Amino acid sequence: MEFKPLEIPDVVLITPRVFGDERGFFMETFRQSEFEAHCGKYSFVQDNHSRSTKGVLRGLHYQIEHPQGKLVRVTRGEVFDVAVDIRRDSPTFGKWVGVYLNEENKQMLWVPPGFAHGFYVTSEVAEFQYKCTDYYAPEYECCIAWNESDLAIRWPDIGVAPSLSLKDQKGCTLFESELFATGL
Secondary structure, three states, rough: OOOEEOOOOOOEEEEOOOEEEEEEEEEEEOOHHHHHHHHHOOOOEEEEEEEEEEEEEEEEEEEOOOOOOOEEEEOEEEEEEEEEEOOOOOOOOOEEEEEEEEOOOOOEEEEEEEEEEEEEEEHHHHHHHEOOOOOOOHHHHEEOOOOOOOOOOOOOOOOOEOOOHHHHHEEEEOOOOEEEEEOO
């Protein structure tokens, strides 16, 4: 696997080696020792899988207590995936990175604890899978508005307005949100 830190170095794009022929392909999607060497010493406790249709935008989510690191990938379709640094003392506080994850490039994105995360489905359907470093705790879940002007995320124009859950429609601004006081 290739591990490439992005403009926010704690966020890492992972590209697996894919071995394929006319029968199909094989790839290793996770190896603890390699992950720790390039991303840090984290353990995963929960795996999630979602299916969404074109135009669905999920995020920007995080848990203020029991913060989750997420190793995300797309196994069907394509999404534009975004990580936002919300650690107040970070030199990249309020900055974001975005990448296209899809079934063709088979890339994964490591989003560490201390980041808000979201994705926008750019294909007709997308299946999104991710590993989490802590359990889902809805009582601590927070949401920053996907279109927060202080973040100025450049979401792709796919010809349809984003479809949002009620929770995501009520997302706060960056400075109204409860943020991480220190790096994690």
